[in-house]
Amino acid sequence: MIRSISWKNIWRNKSRSLVVIVAVTLGIICGVLLIGIMKGWVEQRLHDAIYNEVSHVQVHNKEYLKNNELNLTVKNADELTGIIGSFPEVKGWVKRTKMIAMVNTSWGNTGVNIYGVDPEKEKQVTEIWKRVIPGAGEYLDESKPGNILISDKTAETLKLKQYIITEKVLSSLRSEKVPDLILSKLDTLKDVRFRSLKDFREALKGELKMKELDNYGKMIIDKALDYRIRNKVQITVSDETGNPVQGTFRVCGIYKTTNTSFDQASAFVNAEEFAELYDGKGVLTHEIAILLNDIESADLVKDKLADMSPENEVSTWKELAPDAALMNDYMVMYYVVFIGIIMLALAFGIINTMLMTILERTRELGMLMAIGMNRRKVFSMIMLETVFLTLVGAVAGMLLGWSIIELLGKTGIHFSTWGEGFEEWGFAAVVYPVITADFFLLITVMVIVTAIIASIWPARKALKLNPIEILRTE
Amino acid sequence: MKVIEIRDVHKIYDETEVAVRAVDGVTLNFDEAEFAAIVGPSGSGKTTLLNLIGGLDIPTLGEITIAGTNLRTLKSSELIDFRLHNIGFVFQSYNLIPVLSAKENVEFIMTLQKWPRKERDDRTFELLKAVGLEDRINSRPAKMSGGQQQRVAVARALASRPKFVLADEPTANLDSKSASKLLEIMEKLNHEEKITFIFSTHDARVVKMAHRVITLEDGKVVSDEVRE
Known part of the structure; x- marks a missing residue:
């Protein structure tokens, strides 16, 4: 009641x-x-964080995370990966070479971590291959040697990202119903190459009114964006003795994840080709990344591996990406x-x-x-x-x-x-x-x-x- | 058998500089099945006396005993429970619960007393039939006339078979036809249910039908007439 x-x-x-x-x-x-x-x-x-950057669990040499030296490889990596593969919790694993390198083109240079990977095996653990920007090349392919996959951010730093209004771009804008008046104004910028977004924006500002820029600016920038795929980049790393060694790779594709910090610090090459550059004796394993069926198993797998391989450092995603773990x-x-x-x-x-x-x-x-x-x-x-x-x-x-x-x-x-x-x-x-x-x-x-x-x-x-x-x- | 014993009861309000003796040394007894009217001019203490009998107010001096229980010995929460089980109230302004139907208003007290549903339904229907509202059981107060609402209030007051019913000016807001009908119903229920009814009233029709008429003036009983 x-x-x-x-x-x-x-x-x-x-x-x-x-x-x-x-x-x-x-x-x-x-x-x-x-x-x-x-x-x-x-x-x-x-x-x-897990599928692009750190996976669920990683194994390194105990000293590697403090001091990324060439010779600080995972101990007994082959034996360990054999055991990891037998764990029921494990969905996939990869071995990687990871070295700090200097990458440069004629127009710019930057420092990155170069990951030497097995491209096909890497697909089982990370989604970087899915992050290749449509129309900006392709993922690493073992059958196509000498390639490097870099990020959009790295391409920008190396000036491999350019803005150019070609006839094709104008025609594409026309099909998007951009008024002829705007297209005629863009005519003055036709075939001029801009190596930074800032410069291109300034040039557009000079030609278009503010309202026109608000309405069509983004579309024009997107259409004019052009990556210099197949351009050569030079990589410099230190060999075993600390001497710099150099090699040339061609940009096969540009990727972009949601984490700019990761992007600007990461580039990928074929591990075997990379080994020829720094050593020539074989592929070094600095990192084993493990993807699990269930994120909750990370601590369990870590404990098992730590017991089996006390000479290596085993870390879970929580330790490797503490920001994501905290959130x-x-x-x-x-x-x-x-x-x-x-x-x-x-x-x-x-x-x-x-x-x-x-x-x-x-x-x-x-x-x-x-x-x-x-x-x-x-x-x-x-x-x-x-x-x-x-x-x-x-x-x-x-x-x-x-x-x-x-x-x-x-x-x-x-x-x-x-x-x-x-x-x-x-x-x-x-x-x-x-x-x-x-x-x-x-x-x-x-x-x-x-x-x-x-x-x-x-x-x-x-x-x-x-x-x-x-x-x-x- | 005495249902209510009032012994030398005084109620003095001293909220202002001059103390007001609303009830001044009243001694009265009420027996089972009485049909009594308390009359007197405005300010004579009728409503105050009813409130004291109903345990809504506490006498400044004197004792009120209902069915052997001295109201002064009860705590506030016990008084509420005592009212629930022993006293029925009918107010001048009906005071039905506006969101409940006639049936729900009548069974409200029985629900508070945790009566079984079957008994509650039977008693509700019996009372609504007795007050002539068996065809309005699902009507809400706003859809009923003043007379009908007051009949529901009477049914509610009687629902849990209290020792007595206190009615404060029950006909004051009713036209003469509705008032007469209400009085007939109350007299009939008094006779059938053997429940004591005590009214405070100015209404000559109520006084005419009462079996006992107590007249108050300045808080004192000036006459107590029992009619045959």
Whole structure:
């Protein structure tokens, strides 16, 4: 009966209740979206950290991580990989040579980690091969010797990324319905080569009005972008004796992950060709990267390997990508803080509404106490009204929030304007929001707790009513 | 058998500089199945006396004993429970719960007393039939006339078979036809259910039907007439 009265009471003043319900709904939608975006980013960062950068577990020579010297190779690497392959938790593994190198072209130079890999085996462990930019060459191919795969960022530094408006570009822009007036203005820039985005943008600014640049600038830049694939780059590494040795590779493709820091420090070549450059005696293994079937097995596999191979250093993804691990570990805390802030704001609205309700119903509450409804039941009734009111908004908010997340989870949210900044930190410029069931459980608990806390003041106010004083006013 | 014993009860309000003696040395007894009216001019202490009898207010002096229980010995929470099980209330402004139907309003007290559903339903229907509202069981108060609402309030007051019913100006907001109908119903229920009814009233029709008329003036009983 108390539940029934409480439920009916919230619909007595429909417009006022609806204001609270809508406020709670909007609050929850915002919370769901915020958390969805955050979770999407964290999951993307975690996925990219594991599948592009560090895998689940890595094995190095104990000294290698402190001092990346050529001779600090994984001890008993062949024997170890044989054992690793037999672990049921392991999905795939690769051996890599990893050396710091200087890469230069005629127009620029930069320092990178060169990974000597088995291109086909690498595909089983990392997704770098999927990150080759469409139209910007191809992944390493064993049948095509002398190739190097570099990142978009490295290409930019080495001036292998250029912007040029060719007849083909103009024709492509025309097919995209760019007005002739704009195309005629671009004519003056035709076939001029710009080696940096900054220079190209400046040139466009000189030709186009600001509004034209806003409307068509991005499209023109995208179409004019041209990578100098097949260009030669020179690599310099130190050999066993510390003397510099040089070799020439051709750029076969340009890749781009969501982590600019990783990109600008990583280039990939065929391990056997790389070995000829620094030694000529055989492929060195500086790193064994292991991909597991389940991320939860990382510690178990680490422990097993550490026991079997105490002479090497075994690290899990948490140690190798501590930023991703930290975000993953503290995700629930972020949820609680974000939703807590939203709930705190909503609690004031709920308290205000319920106090107004109590004020309006003093006579009725006095009558209920007069005829024998005890204070505990009055308290429960007010509390239930608050919980129902909040829950209606929360359920609506969760359903709408979930629907929006489902939609955005497919289309993604584009943060192109700030994309470069995000990618400096390893976050994608396009985020696909994600929400899981445990979040809804958490938000339901938080909504109920908020409603109960918000109901205490109004309910206590109701308890302080004196029936005789209220009925005396009749 | 005495249902209510009031012994030298005083109620003094001293909220202002001058103390007001709302009830001044009242001694009265009410027996089972009485149909009594408390009359008197405005400010004579009728409502205050009803509130004291109903345990809604505490006497400044004197004792009120209901069915052997001295109200002064009960704590606030015990008083609420005592009212729930022993006293029915009918208010001038009906005071039904607006979100509940006639049926739900009547069974409210029984629900608080945890009556089994079957007994609750039977008693509710029996009372709504007795007050002539068996065809309005699902109507909410807003959809009923004042007279109908007050009949529901009477049914609610009687629902859990209290020792007595206190009615404060029950006909004050009703037209004469509705008031007469209500009084007939209350008299009938008083007779059938053997429950004591005590009214405070200005209404001559109520006074005419009462079996006992107690007149108050300045908080004192000036006459106590029992009619045959």
